Amino acid sequence: MTTWNLTGTEHHVLICNGSSCMRKGGEEVTQAVRDEIASLGIDSKIHTTRTRCNGRCKDACVVIVYPQGAWLNGMTPERGREMVRKLAEDELKCLQPFTTYEFRRGAMAPVDNNVTFAGISKT
Numbered sequence: 778m779t780t781w782n783l784t785g786t787e788h789h790v791l792i793c794n795g796s797s798c799m800r801k802g803g804e805e806v807t808q809a810v811r812d813e814i815a816s817l818g819i820d821s822k823i824h825t826t827r828t829r830c831n832g833r834c835k836d837a838c839v840v841i842v843y844p845q846g847a848w849l850n851g852m853t854p855e856r857g858r859e860m861v862r863k864l865a866e867d868e869l870k871c872l873q874p875f876t877t878y879e880f881r882r883g884a885m886a887p888v889d890n891n892v893t894f895a896g897i898s899k900t
Contacts, residue, residue: 790825792827802838802852803838806857845879849876852875
């Protein structure tokens with residue numbers, strides 16, 4: 778098993794590969810994101826991880842970007858490539874229409890400009 782050296786990593790991109798996201802193109806999104814990272818030569822700056830279900834199935838395909846804490850919904854291969862280019866420029870604001878949640882003031886908060894399902898309360 779490989780242990781990646783994450784020194785210099787600026788962004789961690791978690792790509793949902795749960796069943797709902799896979800039905801909505803999760804594999805294609807994963808490959809597009811990784812291909813764009815490779816084509817830009819920024820493998821050392823952006824690390825990707827395939828995840829299982831992230832619990833936002835109605836928002837499929839879901840991609841989560843840290844350290845921003847942005848949860849992006851309805852991702853497609855094209856949006857995935859655009860996301861990588863924007864991360865390379867440190868500009869993720871253009872993806873705001875696809876952002877369901879983001880990390881603000883020390884906690885996750887829903888983004889107001891998006892129609893999404895509230896989900897089940899964890900309390």
